[in-house]
Amino acid sequence: MLRLFPVAMIALTAGCAYIVGDAAIINETPASVAQSVIIGKTTKADVEAKYGLPSTVSFDSNGMEIWLYGSTAASADNQATAHKALEVHFAKDGSAVYYLLTEVDPQKRRATQLAQ
Secondary structure (H helix, E strand, O other): OOOEEEEEEEEOOOOOEEEEEHHHOOOOOOHHHHHHHOOOOEHHHHHHHOOOOOOEEOOOOOEEEEEEEEEEEOOOOOOOOEEEEEEEEOOOOEEEEEEEEEEEEEEEEEEEEEEE
């Protein structure tokens, strides 16, 4: 099941900013993801309840399912203020085995690993 990256704009404040992509992850922090995705315990249903359906679903060579979420926040003048991505890997039994939250600084164009 492969879904195209959805383009959904959600107003943050009275027309001052918007989010493109998976809005549920834009305000995530390492601490909040660590509370939501517990390795070996959290299931696909838990992740879907928290973040919604992923933008992309793929499988690695071992049959591990990988869910990807991506989001960009921008100001009213279309200047990107944050890019975040969340990747969650699931074992065949549906439990989370790995996750990675990254953020790209639009000014430096450098990715920072936030949580794993």
